[in-house]
Amino acid sequence: MKVGIVRFPGSNCEDDAWHAVVDHLGEEAVILWHKDHDLQGSDVVILPGGFSYGDYLRSGAIARFSPIMNEVEAHAQRGGIVVGICNGFQIACEAGLLPGALLRNDRGYRSMPVTIRVEHTDTAFSAAAHAGQCLTMPIAHGDGRFTADDATLDRLEGEGQVIFRYVDAAGHPTDAANPNGTMRNIAGVCNAARNVIGLMPHPERAMEPLHGSTDGLVLFQSLLATARA
Amino acid sequence: MTATPRLGDPVITPALVAEHGLTPDEYQRLERMLERTPTFTELGIISALWSEHCSYKHSRPVLKTLPTQAPWVLQGPGENAGVISIGDGMAVAFKIESHNHPSAVEPYQGAATGVGGILRDVFTMGARPIAMLNSLRFGSLDTPRVRYLVGGVVKGIGDYGNCMGVPTVAGDVMFDAAYEGNPLVNAMCVGVMREDELIRAKAEGVGNLIMAVGARTGRDGIHGASFASEDLSHESDAKRPRVQVGDPFTEKLLLEATLELIASGHCVAIQDMGAAGLTSSSAEMAERGEVGVEIDTLKVPVREAGMTPYEILLSESQERMLVVAHKGRDAEVRAILQKWDLTAAVIGEVIAEPVYRVKEGDHVVAEFPGTRLVTDCPFYYPEAAESPAIVALRERDVHAVAERAEESDPAWTLARLLSAPTIASKRWISQQYDSTVRANTVFGPGGADAAVVRVRGTKKALAMKTDCNGRYVYLDPRVGGRIAVAEAARNVACTGARPLAVTNCLNFGNPKRPEIFFQFKEAVGGMGDACRALDTPVTGGNVSLYNESPIGAVYPTPTIGMVGLIEDATKAVGSAYQSEGDSIVLLGTPTNELGASEYLSWIHGVVAGAPPACDLAGERAVIDTLCELADTRLLRSAHDCSEGGLAVALAESAIGNREQPRGIAVDLATWGSLPLRALLFGEAQGRVVVSTANAEAVLAVAKTHGVPARVIGQVTAASAGFTITGGARALHADVSTLSMSFHDALPAAMRRAPADAITTDPAAGVTA
């Protein structure tokens, strides 16, 4: 499996994603330059975290017009797997690859560990988990309040497109467990075709004992499980 | 060639000279140097270079007394950042810097640009920044203005560091009325590189090209360096246009471009354009290389039309670098910058003639003979005399301070101390900082006594912490200076790391006042004593004088930034108790000292008494003990006793991790004869609370180092409560009560703030 990780100007988690794939999964990864037009044969594309274009105007709004996004969109259209993490999730929403929008947190920037519950395991970024599994990993963002109109939210719920939800220690999606005011405690969603997945938490920062949690590993292992299936 | 005035330049008058902050003597020295009247441009240049901020004219002789050498020091003071070796060909660059005055005027931008500046200092050495720290001092949170400053400073630090993708992992914050009108905002950056990537800011090679790189030059912050060298007065408000705006996005591009540029070998030297911008960066690079330089201001990429040489030279626009490139390689340099959407322009060259020359096209607007423009400034040895009022405070018998009625229950006192903003959890602050980006953070804010950050590609980790108790330094500068170093080293050692070296930020008042200069001299002396005793040389730092407001000078605050090394990252030790049944061992000895304590200040409003004694040999032995204990994996947790003393340290290890609290059952009967409040809340130095599954072994190791050690109790379940017996009165508290005091204090205080939100986030447009 080859994972292409896009480096936008202002990305800052591309190396972390690279280490997750190469050091912890033992798979091949390549950093893709945003001005290029070539995915270099990547099976999976990761849009990493960071502050692309400084997050000026709106997070992800400018990056989504980067030249390489044409190829990323074509890859997604062909059914190729795209994972957006944090800023990458924001970019994917802005690009229309994912539904909804990520607005300013209701309580400012938050950097802290959270617990998320895996709602569905039929995506390439959740396949190795079991449904209802709770995973601990950090969030670090200012714009993570997932927002869509009620009809869209109902449709997402109905179609099983809400993949990750913030929950408390007991696994319940309570208000107290909601770190940013996101609607229905949504932490991650996928598109209708289920090949594009976005999430605000950072699994690449929960890969080894030194991180204090290895729960991110199962999400990356999902890529491998899907590729081999 | 000789410089001549530009059309429209103001005439040089004594009033203009005074406005530029030069004394009549300094002005005469300038005239003697030039053998003529300076041009307006020259006056501006010298006013910046001879400002305290750039020239260190009051501090340099004292700084010379600090130890700066050790086999592992690759670069000591004098460069953009200090550099030490950590073995295996790897090196660490680190530095701390103040942005106090800009932050007092505009907290968000002031703090943000402070972070930007210190990051540039580190990556211009060729190091990739891997961690940021911040040391903050504010007045009382009861004042709305202070809450506004806290909100803005924290958001400014967070937004800049977060955008850069450099984790902010540690720091220290204290609140005291002494900082009311003049907060301190010190930012520290730590970077990692291979030893062979080290590059210095030394202009070399006649014919080499001087290039301006990064953001364009605008009219921002003109004369920031001299601004930093004045007292804060109400008139400072009128100086607001001097405030600079940071652009962390451009800085992130500049970081990547600079590291790529250094790796490319196309350049000889790089320096960031910080205070006094182009002027000081070019003059300092020329001085280090002992070469002449010639610059043409018309070639500098500007943001606004019609900028004069004076403005271009003194602008403090952010996110700019000065690069000396090999002759003929400017196209290659430009290509690298272009890849990152940044500009680069040749603006001059290194010349054989020993002069500093500035032209505007063909017109020479400034020309100084020699290459030592910065150190040719006058140096001062001001008078030093201790203030008798402070002597009286120190000599006061603080044991005579009457107890408050509520103190009959020591649990009340403990809970109250845990809610003192200086002691309380700083999570409200650190949650606004990305502390985990780069995926190397082993212990971030609040997890251990110092932050621990793994060095990718090795088994090693770095430990780092800032510290300084300004109240100690105020009451006894020599002892306070020693303690600042000793506490920082102890914090680093609590994680299991060997302290290696120090950067420092000397925040003091007006050095022309004898009682201030006394503080400065003595505190630096104390720092030097401790650095020598602990074998942690000083590799750099920053001096910030004139930290005064209408209510007086701040506490003398020589902030220490300490860096240490753990050979095996998996051996790092946190500060929270891990398991019920573990033994709690106290290293070091309680005393009857109570002076200068947070207890006296917060419970009684008394700032008096002598700070605790600092036994440097004892500190060193404790550090050695901690390193050995961690290395042999004997420790479950380690936390030093600092503000609030033993009782607070015991409590912090129990409740520091809010999600997994523990109780304790501790008996202090051994020291039952000490006054209870000294035993519980006194701040005797050299003490560490550790927990262990193997107390015998811990005691044995301590003994080999000659460190007093004693088992004082056990870790229990949180539900069993928090109990300390053996003193004059027993202390029983609910763990949840203590936890609430500690964790809710800062959020509750800040909730009283009028939301500063909307005024402070230009980048995102709107905030909450």
Add this chain to the structure above:
Amino acid sequence: MTSYRVAVHVVPRRGILDPQGKAVTEALHSLGFAAVAEVHVGRHLVIQTVAADAAAAEASVRAMCAKLLANPVTEDFEIASVVAA
């Protein structure tokens, strides 16, 4: 061709939670502005552009809004003014 300054308001779509507006309202109350009922916070963009006439300037800014300046999922925009400058 003339130079125009076109001002645009980009505002959160009605019905979308506006925590910024709420925070500002509360802050104003705590500062003693008790008469404030509600605050809404949006963006104010000023675009300096060259066009054949005012209508063309406005049309091009509308295109910019549709493409980049406003998020169609959560925001509405309106052209506030077009002046030759």
Add this chain to the structure above:
Amino acid sequence: MTSYRVAVHVVPRRGILDPQGKAVTEALHSLGFAAVAEVHVGRHLVIQTVAADAAAAEASVRAMCAKLLANPVTEDFEIASVVAA
């Protein structure tokens, strides 16, 4: 007493670096809007408040701007409109 809607523009002060405006300008260029010379991004606030008359409404919003809504160091503000509503 009447209810008023007061609209305010808060914009980066002239000469002060506007990184956001710069980023948006460059993005518009790369999207083909070559005629754009400059963009500035500020805030558009709509404050619903009760006052004796329009002048009083405006005066109180000016006070809010000076105190909270605009940063006196880096921003300018102007009252765009005051309408009874």
